[in-house]
Every structure is written in structure tokens, then in C-alpha cells.
Amino acid sequence: MKAHDGMYIDGAWRPAAGTDTIEVVNPADEQVIARVPAGTAEDVDAAVRAARAALPAWAATPPAARGAVLGALRDALAGRLDEIAGTVTAELGSPLAFSQKVQVGMPVMVAGSYAELAAAYPFEEKVGNSTVYQEPVGVVAAITPWNYPLHQIVAKVAPALAAGCTVVLKPAEDTPLTAQLFAEAAHEAGVPAGVLNLVTGLGPVAGQALAEHAGVDLVSFTGSTAVGRRIGATAGAAVKRVALELGGKSANVILPSADLAKAVNVGVANVMSNSGQTCSAWTRMLVHTSQYEEAVELAAAAAAKYGDRIGPLVNAGQQERVRGYIEKGIAEGARLVAGGPEAPRERGYYVSPTVFADVTPEMTIAQEEIFGPVLSILRYEDEDDAVRIANGTVYGLAGAVWAGEEAEAVAFARRLETGQVDINGGRFNPLAPFGGYKQSGVGRELGAHGLSEYLQTKSLQF
Numbered sequence: 001m002k003a004h005d006g007m008y009i010d011g012a013w014r015p016a017a018g019t020d021t022i023e024v025v026n027p028a029d030e031q032v033i034a035r036v037p038a039g040t041a042e043d044v045d046a047a048v049r050a051a052r053a054a055l056p057a058w059a060a061t062p063p064a065a066r067g068a069v070l071g072a073l074r075d076a077l078a079g080r081l082d083e084i085a086g087t088v089t090a091e092l093g094s095p096l097a098f099s100q101k102v103q104v105g106m107p108v109m110v111a112g113s114y115a116e117l118a119a120a121y122p123f124e125e126k127v128g129n130s131t132v133y134q135e136p137v138g139v140v141a142a143i144t145p146w147n148y149p150l151h152q153i154v155a156k157v158a159p160a161l162a163a164g165c166t167v168v169l170k171p172a173e174d175t176p177l178t179a180q181l182f183a184e185a186a187h188e189a190g191v192p193a194g195v196l197n198l199v200t201g202l203g204p205v206a207g208q209a210l211a212e213h214a215g216v217d218l219v220s221f222t223g224s225t226a227v228g229r230r231i232g233a234t235a236g237a238a239v240k241r242v243a244l245e246l247g248g249k250s251a252n253v254i255l256p257s258a259d260l261a262k263a264v265n266v267g268v269a270n271v272m273s274n275s276g277q278t279c280s281a282w283t284r285m286l287v288h289t290s291q292y293e294e295a296v297e298l299a300a301a302a303a304a305k306y307g308d309r310i311g312p313l314v315n316a317g318q319q320e321r322v323r324g325y326i327e328k329g330i331a332e333g334a335r336l337v338a339g340g341p342e343a344p345r346e347r348g349y350y351v352s353p354t355v356f357a358d359v360t361p362e363m364t365i366a367q368e369e370i371f372g373p374v375l376s377i378l379r380y381e382d383e384d385d386a387v388r389i390a391n392g393t394v395y396g397l398a399g400a401v402w403a404g405e406e407a408e409a410v411a412f413a414r415r416l417e418t419g420q421v422d423i424n425g426g427r428f429n430p431l432a433p434f435g436g437y438k439q440s441g442v443g444r445e446l447g448a449h450g451l452s453e454y455l456q457t458k459s460l461q462f
């Protein structure tokens, strides 16, 4: 695989300050496919300086002109769809068709949405005798995970640029090649020098230096709750804006009036998609006691059909972690009805699509984010019981409700402590705000709500 051996700073690929590198591994066959530089505090400092220097001119660029650049970025990403999708498949392991349609297709859509929003957003409004301006927050540190490598970058960089902010991006160490292609696309699209900067490197080194840098005005982080908590504390101490998109343990609540087979099949597909490495995955299926055994049978059959079609997990550590959770589920008394902890292949970081029945709300597999292809099916007695179980974790990122009538599902969804709920299999909407209640995070991404994260408010009185 093609890789840059430098950092993209101030509009050019520049040599890294140090000599350390990160090996990029293909999780399907465990082969090293490339090396990228492991950034240091020195690289981060150079990138932040470039972003600061570029800020005044970019902030003063009319929103419609910023939107035009984002439109060109959308086109550049779309034009490289196959190349980027192939790279995502090589470094993350998701099947190529999924990489094309979702891993690249979705961010292309999101970039396009911000091209339009930049031009249409009300950056100025009259309130009585005041004019209220929405101004860019400043230099943004974007720290992203590997699970949707391009989407996580675009969901931060596109709204930040639309708002008039400049960005230093630190992508996940497992998926730096996709980030390099994103920087190439931005360059090609005419994003001015210094407006987007890329520093590859390790979280505790480059990531931490970036989050702590005094020249950063806002830290936008997506990843684990453990790291998010630290970043939030650091930002709080510096009185710096912070947006955190953390873990989830979303409930898929199937009410007795729902089309059971459809709800179960879509639910299983949702969890197995991207090998379960999706923060909003509906990893807990809640079924009424009267339909429980039927749902378990349907889910086990649906999971068994995945067999070979599922990709590997991103790395050996994640594979170990997920297999550990499966062993824990068995040890705590859950009933394994599909899959299991054994590695299904000799090579590659694969985990079998796994389904547990008889999962009770206090079990570890019902409480902690597993981030693998593992579904837990829980039983509820009545609607209040279902609400209690659904809300009974520290997380609140997403969820689903299924019912015969939409109104019944909506009434239930309103009782959920969660940021996003799909009603009877509702479609993805790139303009809908995405983000968590409770420990799933702070702030929202996507659409106008995502844009407003990168703005601060000034009012003039007349």
C-alpha cells in the first residue's frame, strides 16, 4: 500500500520530527502493508501553529465560499471512492462492498451535506435590538477512531471547516492510510494551506500532545469512554471546548405488536455489520417474554447465516478483548445459541458472529461495550420493565424500537435515555444529530447541530 512518510502540515507533506514509525497491519491476513510516521509533540506543535496561522483568513472566507471548497472535497472523495474503499478494507478489514457503500459512501454524503449547510446556515440573526453572530471557535483538534475511519474524520472536519475553524487531525494508529488519502483529497479540493493538517501517531503521544496543546480551542474526540474522560478533564482544566462521542450499549426494543421476524433479522444485521465495531450498534435485543424463544431461534439462524461473510476485527487486541467477553458471558450463565469464543480461522483477527440468550441486565455482556459481533437477547415482562432494562446502563447513544403502529413505537422511544432512535427500521439520515445521553458523550455530530458545535456566539447591541 502507498503511504506518505511525512505529515501533512501547512499544505504540504513534510518530514516528521522523529524517526519512529507505526506499522499498518491488514487484519485479514496479519501482514504489514505500510508504515507511517509516529508523530511527536514537535509535529503536533508545527501543525497547531499552521492551523493558527491559517485561521484568520479561513474564518473570514464567506460561508458560501467555504461551502464551495467542501463541495470540491465531496467530489474529490467521490472520485477516489474505490481507492479509499480498498484502503479501508486493507487496514480495517471490512468487506469491500461495505467499504464502498458505507465506509466511503456515507462520508461522501456527509461532506455534501456540509457543502450545502455552510451556504445555508444562519450565521447571523436579529434578536430585538441585537445582532447575534455565530463565529468559528478557532483551532480544532480532531481525534478519531478506526471503526469508520473516513466517516469519523469527515464528521468532524467537514462541519469544522464549514464553521470557519481550522483543524489538526490525529487519526487512529490502526487506520492512518485512509486519513492520508483524506488529506490528499482535501489538498486536491483546494482546502487552503494550514486549514487542514494531519499528524499520524500514537494516542498517548501525539493524541495527548494535541489535546493538551494551548493553541487548540476545541477538542473533538471519538473513541473509548476511558480516553474520553481524560480528554474531558484536560479540556475542563484549560477551559477549552470539548465534544466527546464515546461508547454505547444500545437497546433494540421489540414490542409485542411488531413484525418479529423483520425486527430480529434487521437487529442481527445491525450488530454484525462492520463486525460489531459500531458505537451505535444495537447490542442488546429486548424481547417480550411471550415471544422470547421464537426470537432467540430467529436470531441464532440469522447469525449462523453470516458465517464467512463477516470481516475480521481491527487488530489482535480487539479480537482478544471480544473473545474474553464471550467467555465471560458463558461464565456468568448466559446461553450461547450461535458462535462462541473459538477463533473461526487460523489467520486474521476473526470472531464468529455470536448470540447469547438468557442474558440478564446485570451481566457484564449486558452492561459493557463489547465492540464485536456479539448480540445479547434479554427478556422483559411488560413495557415499564422494558424501559427500565433499556435505560439500565451508563450509556445512551442510540437504539431502536419496533411496534405495529408508529405512534406506539414513538411513545416508547420518548421514554429512552438515548440520543438517537430508529423507529421500525428507519433509514440513516446524514442531517440528523448524532450523539449520546449519559456517558455516551457530550455534543452532537452531523447536520446543523454538528455544525453548531464549532461555533461560538457574539451579540452586538444597538
Ligand code: NAP
Pocket: 143, 144, 145, 146, 147, 170, 171, 172, 173, 174, 201, 202, 203, 204, 205, 206, 207, 208, 209, 211, 222, 223, 224, 225, 227, 228, 230, 231, 245, 246, 247, 248, 278, 279, 369, 370, 371
Ligand atoms: P481509543 O484508544 O479511545 O482511541 C480513539 C482515538 O484516541 C485514537 O485516535 C487514539 O489513538 C486516541 N487516543 C488514545 N489515547 C489517547 C490519549 N491519551 N490522548 C489523546 N488521544 C488518545 O479507542 P481504541 O483503543 O481505538 O478502542 C478501544 C475501545 O473504544 C473499543 O473497544 C470501543 O469500545 C471504543 N470505541 C468507540 C468508538 C466510537 O465510535 N464511539 C470507536 C472506536 C472505539 P490510537 O489509535 O493510537 O490509540
Ligand code: MG
Pocket: 203
Ligand atoms: Mg487505543
